[in-house]
Amino acid sequence: MVSSTRRQLLTALGLAGGTAALYQAMTVMGYAADSRFTGPPVLSGARKGTKVLVLGAGLAGMLAAYELRKAGYSVRVLEYQNRTGGRNWTLRGGDRVVEMGTPVQKVEFAPGNYINPGPWRIPYHHRALLHYCKQFGVALEPFIQLNYNAFVHSPDAFGGKPMRYRDVACDFTGVVAELLAKSIDGHTLDQELTQEDRMQLKEAMRGWGLLDEDFRYKSSVHTSTRRGWEKRPGGGPDGAPVPSQLLDRHDLFRPAMWQSLATFMNYEMQTTMFQPTGGVDMIGKGFAKQVSDLITMNARVSRIAQDDHGVRVTWEHTGTGKVSEETADWCVCTIPLSVLSQIDIQVSPGMKAAIGAVPYTSHIKMGLEFKRRFWEQDDDIYGGISFTNQEISQVSYPSYGFQSSGPAVLLGAYTKSMAGLDIAGMTPAERIEVGLAQGSVLHPQYRKEFSNGVAVAWSRMPWSLGCCAIWSAETRKQHYRNLTEIDGRVVLAGEHASYLGCWQEGALLSSLDAIKRLHKRAQEA
Amino acid sequence: MNRYILHMLAIIGISALPVMAHADSPGAGGDSKNDMKTGAEVYQHVCQACHMADGKGGKGAAVIPALAGNPKLAMAAYPAGIVLNGYGAMPWFNGTLSPEQIASVVNYVRTHFGNAYTDTISASDVKAMSGPVPHMTH
Numbered sequence: 001m002v003s004s005t006r007r008q009l010l011t012a013l014g015l016a017g018g019t020a021a022l023y024q025a026m027t028v029m030g031y032a033a034d035s036r037f038t039g040p041p042v043l044s045g046a047r048k049g050t051k052v053l054v055l056g057a058g059l060a061g062m063l064a065a066y067e068l069r070k071a072g073y074s075v076r077v078l079e080y081q082n083r084t085g086g087r088n089w090t091l092r093g094g095d096r097v098v099e100m101g102t103p104v105q106k107v108e109f110a111p112g113n114y115i116n117p118g119p120w121r122i123p124y125h126h127r128a129l130l131h132y133c134k135q136f137g138v139a140l141e142p143f144i145q146l147n148y149n150a151f152v153h154s155p156d157a158f159g160g161k162p163m164r165y166r167d168v169a170c171d172f173t174g175v176v177a178e179l180l181a182k183s184i185d186g187h188t189l190d191q192e193l194t195q196e197d198r199m200q201l202k203e204a205m206r207g208w209g210l211l212d213e214d215f216r217y218k219s220s221v222h223t224s225t226r227r228g229w230e231k232r233p234g235g236g237p238d239g240a241p242v243p244s245q246l247l248d249r250h251d252l253f254r255p256a257m258w259q260s261l262a263t264f265m266n267y268e269m270q271t272t273m274f275q276p277t278g279g280v281d282m283i284g285k286g287f288a289k290q291v292s293d294l295i296t297m298n299a300r301v302s303r304i305a306q307d308d309h310g311v312r313v314t315w316e317h318t319g320t321g322k323v324s325e326e327t328a329d330w331c332v333c334t335i336p337l338s339v340l341s342q343i344d345i346q347v348s349p350g351m352k353a354a355i356g357a358v359p360y361t362s363h364i365k366m367g368l369e370f371k372r373r374f375w376e377q378d379d380d381i382y383g384g385i386s387f388t389n390q391e392i393s394q395v396s397y398p399s400y401g402f403q404s405s406g407p408a409v410l411l412g413a414y415t416k417s418m419a420g421l422d423i424a425g426m427t428p429a430e431r432i433e434v435g436l437a438q439g440s441v442l443h444p445q446y447r448k449e450f451s452n453g454v455a456v457a458w459s460r461m462p463w464s465l466g467c468c469a470i471w472s473a474e475t476r477k478q479h480y481r482n483l484t485e486i487d488g489r490v491v492l493a494g495e496h497a498s499y500l501g502c503w504q505e506g507a508l509l510s511s512l513d514a515i516k517r518l519h520k521r522a523q524e525a
Numbered sequence: 526m527n528r529y530i531l532h533m534l535a536i537i538g539i540s541a542l543p544v545m546a547h548a549d550s551p552g553a554g555g556d557s558k559n560d561m562k563t564g565a566e567v568y569q570h571v572c573q574a575c576h577m578a579d580g581k582g583g584k585g586a587a588v589i590p591a592l593a594g595n596p597k598l599a600m601a602a603y604p605a606g607i608v609l610n611g612y613g614a615m616p617w618f619n620g621t622l623s624p625e626q627i628a629s630v631v632n633y634v635r636t637h638f639g640n641a642y643t644d645t646i647s648a649s650d651v652k653a654m655s656g657p658v659p660h661m662t663h
Contacts, residue, residue, distance in 0.1 A: 080586045100583030119549065263552040300586060335586075338614030342587040359616035362574055363551075393551040414551040418559070418571065418621065425573035459575050462585020465614045468548060472659035502548030 037128035040135075041512055043519045046072035050522060053078070053313055053326055055304075056334035057295050058086025059504055060494045060511040062287035063132070064332045065294050067515055076326065077291065078299040078315055080339075080463050084292065085284025087118040087464065088504065091367060091454060092279070099460035105428050108369070108452040112401070113409040115367025116280040117456040118467065119504045120411075121145070124272040126505035128512065129283070133276065136286030143275040144399045146264045147384020151442050154256035154389050158247065162386070162442050167247055168257050170210075170227035174217035175249045177209020185215075219246050260387040268503065275399060283504070304331065304345040306489045329525075330518055334494045334511070336360070337483075338465035347487040354479035358496060360466020362420040362459035366392070366435045368412035369452050374445040375410065376403060390438040391419035407451055412439050416467075424457035431455035469496035484514075491518050547662075564633025567626050572634070575615070580638030587614075593638035601646035602654065605631045609655055620658030624651040 052068050054061045057079035069075045083089075091097065092114045097105040109115075121143045122129055133140060148166035157163075183189060184198050184205075193201065206215060210223045217223065224230075224243040231242035251257070263269055276282040288295070302323075303314035311331040316323050333340065338360040345352070375381040375397050383399040392413035401408060412435040415423065423431050432453045440446040458467035471480070484497050493507070493514040500506030561567045569578075575589045576582055582591040597603055608627050611617035618627065625648040635642040 100585050100589065101577040101581075121549065259552065268547055268549070339587040341613040356613055359611045360614045361616075387552060416551060421574040422570045424575070425569060425571075425578070457574065460583065462583070465575075465585065465587055465589065470616055470661060472661050474659050476662060500547060502550065 036509055037131065037512070040131065041067055041071075041516050041519075043067065043071035043515070045523065046519065047522065048072065049074060050330070051076070051310075051328040052330045052332060052518070053311060053328035054294075054332045054334065055301055055313070056080075056086065056336075056494070057084040057288070057291075057297075058334055058494070058507065059088055059284065059287060060507040061086075061332070061334040062284075062291050062295075063508055063511045064334070064493060064515050065291040066287065067512070068332075068519075069291070069294065071519060075291075075294050076328070077295040078301060078313070078326065079295055079297045080300050080318070080335075082297050084288040084295060084297075085281055086334075087467070088281055088284040089118050090114050090116050090279030090281035091456075097454055097456055098462065099457060100462050102457065102460055103428060105454050107367075107454050109367070109409055109454075110369065110407045113369060113407060114279045115365065115409055115411060115454065116275075117365045117367075117458075118280070120275060120280055122274040122276075122504070123268050123270070124274070126503065128508040129505050130274075132508070133283060133286065136283075136290065138282050138286040139277040140274040141277045142399060143273040144383025144397070145269065145271050145273040145385070147381060147397075149380050150384045150397070151381075151386035151388075151395075152257060152260045153387065153442055154254050157251040157254040157257060160441070162388075163247060163257075164228075165260065165386075167227050167244075168252065169261055170223070171217075171247045171249065172252050172258060172261060174209040174211070174223060174246075175252060177205040177211055178215060178217040181205040181209075181211060181215040217246070219243050256387065256389040263387070277400070301335065301343055304333065304343060304347075304490065306331070306346050308488075311489050329489065330522060331490045332511075332514060332518065333490055333492050334507075336464045336466070336494065337469060337496050339463070340492075345490075347490055348482070350479075350482035351485070351487045351492075354483035355492075357475050357479045358469045358471065358483075360459070360464070361416050361468045361470055361502070362424055362457065363414070363416045363467035364420045364423045364431070364455065364457055365414050366412040366431065366453055366455040367409050368432070368435055368439070368446075368450065369407050369409045370446075370449040371407055371451050372449055373401075373404070373408045374449055375443060378445060379443070386442050388438065388442060390441065391415055391423060392435055392438045393419060395439055395442055412436075412453065413455070420457075421459065423455070424459050428455055431457070468502035471501060484510075486514075486517055486521055491515075561626055562629070564629035564631075567622065567630035568633055568637075571618070571622070572630065580634070592634050592640070594640070598635050598640055598642065601631055601635060601642070601644060602650070604634060605646055605651050605654060609651065617659060619655055624648040624655065627651045 051074045054065045054075060054077040057077050061077055065075045065077050091107045093107055093109040093111060095107040150165050151162035152165050152168050153162040181202050184202050189198060205211060209217055210226055211217055221243050228244055229241045230244045233239060233241040298318045299315045300318050301313055301315045305312045310327055310329050313326045337355050337358045341356045381397055382402055383397050386395045393415035396411035398408055398410060423434060432455055436446050436450060483492060491514045493511040495501050495506040498506035498510040500509060561570055576592050580593040582589040605627060609619045628646050628648045628651045632645045
């Protein structure tokens with residue numbers, strides 16, 4: 001609770017110095033600190049000629065390279081792929097998806113269409129990522145996160161018929177409000193609440209849940225102002241609206257219903273959400289523009305050795321097979337643990353155990369191209385996400401190109417865990433068939449309008465063997481510190497070395513933290 | 526284990542654990558194939574994602590181990606322990622697959638892909654090997 005003196009002080013500051021000053025003051029006083037990022041690192045006084053070898057040219061690696069060179073270090077980056085950006089990746093027409101053990105997929109999207117198989121959206125409080133997007137000229141546009149007119153579907157609710165998110169959200173709120181008002185009348189909350197509280201809460205339930213004068217949630221003009229109409233308001237003599245009917249309340253309590261509502265309450269899922277204009281890889285390209293002269297591609301690291309004086313990394317050119325050694329004073333290693341756990345790395349037993357203790361997710365994403373935007377034209381869905389508890393888990397509609405004619409690409413599946421594994425084991429054609437069959441439940445237009453598609457299984461990615469690090473309460477406790485402490489002359493960075501896993505922001509925060517500590521250690525050495 | 530119990534377990538798991546609460550995640554949807562009975566079914570719907578339909582694994586920046594002709598399968602408890610607890614990039618399946626399913630798939634793998642072991646592992650053996658289920662947090 002902000003004390004009244006402090007509140008007065010903050011108000012005064014706000015009036016005197018504007019929002020920025022108020023924000024600054026609040027940050028200093030411990031409020032509004034919703035991101036660790038306060039600005040790019042100030043790394044002054046690097047010893048001339050000190051060499052840092054960065055392993056991996058994903059966002060964590062390229063950020064380390066960028067900031068360390070700026071600080072005066074001599075930097076080189078080794079990258080396994082023939083492409084920078086790592087999991088920051090966009091697929092467009094003409095691109096190829098090469099998995100282990102899966103026939104190669106050629107993307108056939110029309111020009112201008114794309115799918116982001118990895119990261120795709122940026123919460124407004126991911127300040128580090130937003131900072132570097134701005135600095136490197138990466139244009140952002142809104143990512144439609146919550147769409148009230150999208151669908152929520154579960155085979156065990158409403159006879160398997162997809163419902164509009166708006167109706168589910170409205171009716172769930174109304175029914176809960178009615179039940180709570182009823183339980184106040186039934187004196188079940190007398191112990192918890194004072195008489196005044198109970199009166200106020202009951203009134204709150206009426207307003208919040210759109211209850212009538214008898215505290216009932218019913219089909220009416222009143223409830224239809226939130227949940228929409230059977231017949232919408234119009235002009236002229238017959239313009240009067242017809243209220244909509246409520247959903248069966250028993251089916252509202254099915255897990256898939258409330259879980260879809262709860263998703264958007266998650267801190268990381270709250271709007272405003274952004275996406276880079278033209279594909280998420282605009283971020284990777286923005287970083288690469290800064291450091292591409294430092295990067296050696298097609299380099300498979302096979303050994304990371306170190307002693308008191310420096311690091312020695314052995315790597316093989318994936319094209320020619322030529323083996324080389326690279327020495328440096330320090331090493332920032334951003335190789336995913338799924339791969340690093342199989343590399344001969346000379347670190348303490350604690351770090352070695354940590355590297356081997358973190359499994360990776362098997363996310364699936366499908367990009368499906370359709371001949372027209374039937375979700376917009378027929379269903380009034382412009383961007384946003386429909387949920388289903390079939391294996392595909394969700395369908396997300398493009399947040400760009402609204403109302404344009406011609407083909408468009410939607411995200412036809414975004415799933416993980418057991419569903420992700422099941423789909424990963426299929427051929428591309430079988431995966432797409434799953435996407436079409438299950439997506440047809442939401443949109444019967446699928447079959448008629450389908451043009452082509454691509455399905456990415458992260459567990460089969462040759463360069464990452466998975467999508468994101470999976471931490472448990474147990475492994476965090478046992479291994480996280482060992483994983484992230486500087487070990488001699490080696491420090492690890494990436495989303496796996498953060499508490500914001502599976503987000504680009506986590507990779508950046510981890511990288512910034514690692515290089516700050518490394519710089520300090522280098523100064524002391 | 527029947528479908529109902531597994532389904533209840535899945536529901537309890539979803540509601541009790543903040544699964545990937547911080548991660549960019551598809552949300553709670555995506556029902557898994559939790560009615561698998563035979564080892565062949567478990568292999569097809571789970572293991573094949575990485576170890577491939579022919580059990581030969583894969584090779585990229587790192588290796589997905591082959592199960593075909595892998596001498597580490599000689600003792601059934603070894604693969605059963607890996608499936609329960611995970612290894613490297615491979616997640617744990619303790620709490621996701623039932624002891625029956627784990628026993629079935631281990632027995633399946635040890636008698637297919639050119640493997641021909643004659644001993645089997647039982648669900649109760651797997652159950653005896655199972656520790657507490659980790660709490661996924663991300």
